[in-house]
Amino acid sequence: MEKALEKQMDEAFRLPGVSGIICVDNNGLCLGAKGVIPGQCNGSICALAVQASKLSPSPMHLVLSFALSQSMGKSVLIKKTDQLTTAIFKSS
Template identity: 50%
Template sequence: MEREVENVYYIRRRILLPVAVQRRKMEKVLEKHLDETFRLPGVAGVLCADENGLCLAAKGVAEKSAAGNIASIAKQAAQLHPNSSTPPVICIESETGSVLIKSEDDITMAIYKSSPT
């Protein structure tokens, strides 16, 4: 029993703690990039999703619930030119603004731009 407790302590200290620290660092880097993008003129929102459509982060008018749809649109667009060396940039336009979508390295990013008034 004592050996099992030592094993659990070892796993927590040597494996889980470093993973948690690394994850926090990655989250901070992602937040920094989102903040920088969000501060650009005309940007009303930004969203970041993983390859499964899980929302990693969202700011401004970007709704977290749209992450699955955004990731799906990016996947479908990539299938139009499967031999292309660069992923496509998708632009969806409306009267109120536009959404730019691009995937790279299993991450999809959407930038919501407001229409100039």
């Protein structure tokens, strides 16, 4: 799984505007990270995804999008699956 996860992270990191990517398990443990990631964010990312999935009738298709700093053009996209939560940090 580690090689497959690393490959997927590499592919996502190459997309235009992506400044960082982190994958965490259901306990908030970091399984992999690339690029610029805010410190100590893994638990928060997991908690946000869990809470948001309670609001959706179809949590497997839920993607969260947050503007971190509109003036600086930074945002984060968060996607949760059964075993993994992924956050992609973007800057314009």
